[in-house]
Amino acid sequence: MKSAKLRRVSWLSWIVIVVGAIYFLAPLVGTFEYSLTALRDQYSFAAYERAFADPRFVQSFGYSMLLALATIVCSILLIVPTAYWVHLYVPQIRPLVEGITLLPFVVPAIVLVFGFIKIYSRPLEIMNIPLVPPLLSTIESTNIVLIAGYTVLSLPYMYRAVDNGLRAIDVRRLTEAAQSLGAGWGTILFRIILPNLRTALLSGALLTFAIVVGELTLATFLGIPAFGPYLQQLGQHKAYEPAALAIVSFLLTWVALVLISIVTRGNAGSAAGSH
Numbered sequence: 001m002k003s004a005k006l007r008r009v010s011w012l013s014w015i016v017i018v019v020g021a022i023y024f025l026a027p028l029v030g031t032f033e034y035s036l037t038a039l040r041d042q043y044s045f046a047a048y049e050r051a052f053a054d055p056r057f058v059q060s061f062g063y064s065m066l067l068a069l070a071t072i073v074c075s076i077l078l079i080v081p082t083a084y085w086v087h088l089y090v091p092q093i094r095p096l097v098e099g100i101t102l103l104p105f106v107v108p109a110i111v112l113v114f115g116f117i118k119i120y121s122r123p124l125e126i127m128n129i130p131l132v133p134p135l136l137s138t139i140e141s142t143n144i145v146l147i148a149g150y151t152v153l154s155l156p157y158m159y160r161a162v163d164n165g166l167r168a169i170d171v172r173r174l175t176e177a178a179q180s181l182g183a184g185w186g187t188i189l190f191r192i193i194l195p196n197l198r199t200a201l202l203s204g205a206l207l208t209f210a211i212v213v214g215e216l217t218l219a220t221f222l223g224i225p226a227f228g229p230y231l232q233q234l235g236q237h238k239a240y241e242p243a244a245l246a247i248v249s250f251l252l253t254w255v256a257l258v259l260i261s262i263v264t265r266g267n268a269g270s271a272a273g274s275h
Contacts, residue, residue, distance in 0.1 A: 011050070097159075
């Protein structure tokens with residue numbers, strides 16, 4: 001009787017997996033087939049060739065990659081020390097910190113960007129004394145505001161990745177061992193904690209990269225020539241090239257996932273060997 005129940009559960013699991021795979025893959029297959037029909041009555045990669053030949057594609061994608069790298073660095077510098085401090089000294093406020101990191105799910109990006117425009121489009125002043133010129137007055141300072149916004153949007157993903165990584169290691173024992181050897185806080189954080197969070201940081205970095213590259217609202221309203229606004233503008237005038245670039249973006253994400261899986265497997269193997 002138990003074996004029959006197990007077989008029934010196994011069949012139900014396979015049904016759920018197959019239905020989920022169809023639901024996930026069918027739009028991708030349709031998009032890929034559509035991207036191949038740029039030439040009438042034949043399949044070709046003409047849409048991909050035209051998309052890659054557009055200089056705006058290289059510029060916008062490279063721009064978004066730089067923004068993504070800057071956002072990843074800012075997120076790591078902000079979240080890792082914060083999560084480490086919470087785990088080590090005040091674990092009782094972890095629910096509060098988790099709730100704060102979930103605020104980007106509650107506050108839409110459109111509200112965030114209008115707040116940026118309202119506050120940073122005029123000089124920052126105290127007692128009617130201007131201290132800082134408008135941050136949205138130059139492209140360089142606007143990039144800083146945009147990276148700050150991307151850091152906020154990536155909080156739920158990066159924080160959970162770092163938090164799970166810290167839960168997987170003995171933070172207190174590692175800290176005490178390092179302190180007993182005379183290590184300072186900088187050495188502990190950058191030479192002990194960060195290397196042990198390599199896999200967690202890679203996972204968070206991948207999610208952050210995907211958010212930044214595909215984000216549309218912040219970049220559009222702040223007037224930044226990023227990849228998201230480029231895709232949106234391209235879709236208004238052309239049909240096949242946006243589908244081709246969507247498939248390319250999806251493939252890049254899966255390549256990153258495979259790389260993370262390889263790194264994770266390597267870390268797991270080395271950890272098992274050390275025991």
